[in-house]
Amino acid sequence: MVGSDDRSAQAAAPPGGGDPSRSPHRQGSASNETARRLAMLRDMARIRAFEHEAVAAMRSGQAPGVVHPSIGQEGVAVGVCANLRRADRITSTHRGHGHAIAKGADARAMMLELHGRAGGSCGGKGGSMHIADFAVGMLGANGVVGAGIPIACGAAQAIRLRRAVRSAEAAARLAGGQRNREPAGAEEDDAIVACFFGDGAVNRGPFLEGMNWAALYRLPVLFVCEDNGFAAFTRNSAVTAGGGPAVRAEACGVPAIAVDGEDALAVDAVAAELVARIRGGAGPQFLHARCYRWEGHTGTDAAAYRPAEEAAAARDRDCIRRLAAALATAGVAAEEIAAIEAEAAEEMASHRAAAMAAPWPDPGAAFSDVQDAGAPA
Amino acid sequence: MTRMSFAEAARTALAEEMRRDPLVWALGEDLAQGGIFGQYKGLAEEFGPDRIVSTPISESAIMGAGLGAALCGTRPVIEMRIADFTLCAMDELVSQIAKVRYMFGGQGRAALVVRMPQGMWRNSAAQHSQCLEAWLTHIPGLVVAAPGTPADAAGLLKAAIRSDDPVVLMEPKNLWTAEGEVPEAVEPVALGVARQVAQGDAATVVTWSACVPVVEQGARDSGVACDVFDLRSLWPWDEAAVIASARRTGRLLVVHEAVTVSGFGAEVVARVVEALGPGGLRAVERLGAPRAPVPFSPPLEDAMRMTPARVVQAIRRVASARH
Ligand SMILES: Cc1ncc(C[n+]2csc(CCOP(=O)(O)OP(=O)(O)O)c2C)c(N)n1
Numbered sequence: 053m054v055g056s057d058d059r060s061a062q063a064a065a066p067p068g069g070g071d072p073s074r075s076p077h078r079q080g081s082a083s084n085e086t087a088r089r090l091a092m093l094r095d096m097a098r099i100r101a102f103e104h105e106a107v108a109a110m111r112s113g114q115a116p117g118v119v120h121p122s123i124g125q126e127g128v129a130v131g132v133c134a135n136l137r138r139a140d141r142i143t144s145t146h147r148g149h150g151h152a153i154a155k156g157a158d159a160r161a162m163m164l165e166l167h168g169r170a171g172g173s174c175g176g177k178g179g180s181m182h183i184a185d186f187a188v189g190m191l192g193a194n195g196v197v198g199a200g201i202p203i204a205c206g207a208a209q210a211i212r213l214r215r216a217v218r219s220a221e222a223a224a225r226l227a228g229g230q231r232n233r234e235p236a237g238a239e240e241d242d243a244i245v246a247c248f249f250g251d252g253a254v255n256r257g258p259f260l261e262g263m264n265w266a267a268l269y270r271l272p273v274l275f276v277c278e279d280n281g282f283a284a285f286t287r288n289s290a291v292t293a294g295g296g297p298a299v300r301a302e303a304c305g306v307p308a309i310a311v312d313g314e315d316a317l318a319v320d321a322v323a324a325e326l327v328a329r330i331r332g333g334a335g336p337q338f339l340h341a342r343c344y345r346w347e348g349h350t351g352t353d354a355a356a357y358r359p360a361e362e363a364a365a366a367r368d369r370d371c372i373r374r375l376a377a378a379l380a381t382a383g384v385a386a387e388e389i390a391a392i393e394a395e396a397a398e399e400m401a402s403h404r405a406a407a408m409a410a411p412w413p414d415p416g417a418a419f420s421d422v423q424d425a426g427a428p429a
Numbered sequence: 430m431t432r433m434s435f436a437e438a439a440r441t442a443l444a445e446e447m448r449r450d451p452l453v454w455a456l457g458e459d460l461a462q463g464g465i466f467g468q469y470k471g472l473a474e475e476f477g478p479d480r481i482v483s484t485p486i487s488e489s490a491i492m493g494a495g496l497g498a499a500l501c502g503t504r505p506v507i508e509m510r511i512a513d514f515t516l517c518a519m520d521e522l523v524s525q526i527a528k529v530r531y532m533f534g535g536q537g538r539a540a541l542v543v544r545m546p547q548g549m550w551r552n553s554a555a556q557h558s559q560c561l562e563a564w565l566t567h568i569p570g571l572v573v574a575a576p577g578t579p580a581d582a583a584g585l586l587k588a589a590i591r592s593d594d595p596v597v598l599m600e601p602k603n604l605w606t607a608e609g610e611v612p613e614a615v616e617p618v619a620l621g622v623a624r625q626v627a628q629g630d631a632a633t634v635v636t637w638s639a640c641v642p643v644v645e646q647g648a649r650d651s652g653v654a655c656d657v658f659d660l661r662s663l664w665p666w667d668e669a670a671v672i673a674s675a676r677r678t679g680r681l682l683v684v685h686e687a688v689t690v691s692g693f694g695a696e697v698v699a700r701v702v703e704a705l706g707p708g709g710l711r712a713v714e715r716l717g718a719p720r721a722p723v724p725f726s727p728p729l730e731d732a733m734r735m736t737p738a739r740v741v742q743a744i745r746r747v748a749s750a751r752h
Pocket residue numbers: 145146147195196197249250251252253280281282283284288345
């Protein structure tokens with residue numbers, strides 16, 4: 053997580069998340085601004101490198117199950133999460149590696165998770181589609197399209213209720229008993245929830261229910277619709293009537309704004325504005341980020357249902373190269389940028405090697421964490 | 430002991446839990462109006478609109494928001510209005526709430542309650558009368574409880590709220606106005622512990638929910654001395670008590686309002702047979718509804734209803750069967 057204030061910097065620092073040297077203040081000198089952008093570039097490069105490894109692992113059969121790469125869409129995850137603090141929560145999707153890494157999740161544990169190994173984010177019980185890292189406020193990827201939307205609404209409601217009842221006895225109660233893992237600073241007064249979902253999700257009922265709900269209760273939620281143009285193998289415009297995601301959100305009273313999701317700095321700037329509004333009590337806001345899914349729906353889908361030129365054009369708009377170009381204009385040396393990318397590639401290759409070397413989970417773990425009462429015998 | 434209705438007992442228990450723990454809150458349709466059975470009456474006045482949250486008709490959002498709120502450290506009581514409407518929130522209940530703790534490797538729990546009044550009530554017909562407990566006992570991750578008395582309505586609700594597991598509480602719609610003795614200070618009822626209603630050696634009779642008073646009366650009317658158990662919890666359920674009794678009586682009858690086919694009675698019978706061996710019972714019967722929707726017209730609905738008379742006949746069959 054790039055982190056827009058000190059609090060994220062003070063939290064435990066998994067690779068890329070909350071490292072003080074990489075978490076400069078937004079408001080500051082030109083060099084601070086450059087440092088912030090370098091940190092964004094670094095996270096985008098890390099996401100891409102992570103997913104290159106993840107896709108290779110899936111194709112080779114080393115990672116069981118399915119991986120949904122977000123390569124090409126990194127600017128959305130990072131541009132949004134650059135404006136979040138450790139205490140903020142996010143909900144994510146089946147295509148969620150980028151969101152998790154951008155929020156500061158432990159990339160090594162994620163890599164172990166999608167290899168099904170002990171030491172994975174979820175002990176190998178979730179896999180790529182169910183990665184969660186509660187300690188950094190990442191409330192979970194989701195295998196069900198649109199399912200994160202109501203969950204994000206409820207998370208925001210809980211943040212508000214906890215603020216309202218923050219009394220001595222409540223604090224005492226929270227300190228004992230079974231408590232869910234939480235990010236540092238979870239009691240922050242103006243924490244918000246960012247809710248990521250794809251363009252396909254706007255055709256599900258929970259989208260409508262969630263928009264109305266968030267607006268009705270004026271919840272501190274930033275809805276981020278990553279509009280990559282496709283819902284699995286179908287061009288989403290072919291199955292979506294009317295004016296699309298933003299129009300639907302606005303119809304429910306959630307102000308919406310569109311952004312070029314392939315321009316990380318544009319996402320960063322708009323997200324900064326929306327997050328500030330939400331923290332200020334303005335209620336939910338909607339960010340419609342247009343982008344393009346470079347790879348197939350999964351790591352093994354050749355995406356033969358779309359013209360090759362379309363995907364090639366998207367690669368020419370590469371969000372990472374665009375940010376790198378902006379940094380070069382600001383005087384950052386090409387070697388520094390290359391070093392960031394090389395470091396990211398090295399980090400993720402080493403995570404993959406670690407995953408392949410990691411032990412499998414103890415088979416007994418298959419029967420733990422089901423429930424307390426009536427647990428499997 | 431105080432005599433009070435099922436709804437009043439449940440309402441009082443929720444109010445006490447909300448006073449005890451400021452992070453307990455409730456969300457559902459029409460809660461500020463007291464809920465459709467009066468089980469939330471007056472709570473909005475005492476606790477305000479942020480803790481008694483009247484929601485839009487958005488079952489997915491009600492269920493899903495309850496989960497998000499539980500993951501972030503509060504203890505929501507999710508009201509589904511009636512069990513049939515849970516079907517509009519099945520993904521949120523079955524694939525989200527029941528799975529998060531497991532899927533995320535124990536990082537968080539969904540410590541919440543889902544209330545879903547169920548069963549026949551005043552000719553509500555096929556879409557408002559279903560008993561779906563067996564759907565939910567089938568789902569790993571969920572605790573399922575089904576009170577049959579006002580005291581247990583209060584005690585199980587308290588237990589459900591304090592549980593760190595997601596607990597589905599299926600209250601019998603037909604009993605909201607039924608009265609019973611409720612202790613002055615209601616303690617949580619241990620989940621998974623049955624209540625023995627009557628004692629006798631002639632047979633073991635197992636029931637729950639709206640059938641509890643029906644079976645109590647049927648057992649009395651039969652003149653046959655049986656062990657009668659109100660299971661109260663369906664997952665986990667009191668296998669030990671039922672198996673011990675069936676071992677002694679050798680005769681087992683399970684009575685429920687739900688459709689017999691694939692009903693929870695099948696699970697009870699199967700477990701007892703597994704425990705006692707194939708020759709361990711001299712008589713066994715499941716008494717439930719035919720595999721038909723619940724009809725509207727009073728005489729048609731009555732044809733589907735569990736009655737003391739049907740229970741009397743079944744008890745006599747089971748108690749007298751010779752094998
Ligand atoms: C409720 C539901 N229906 C269908 C699926 C199968 N599915 C998985 S991803 C996907 C496409 C989702 O498209 P979108 O929301 O645009 O997200 P993207 O994959 O483009 O990131 C589908 C249909 C699912 N996971 N959940």
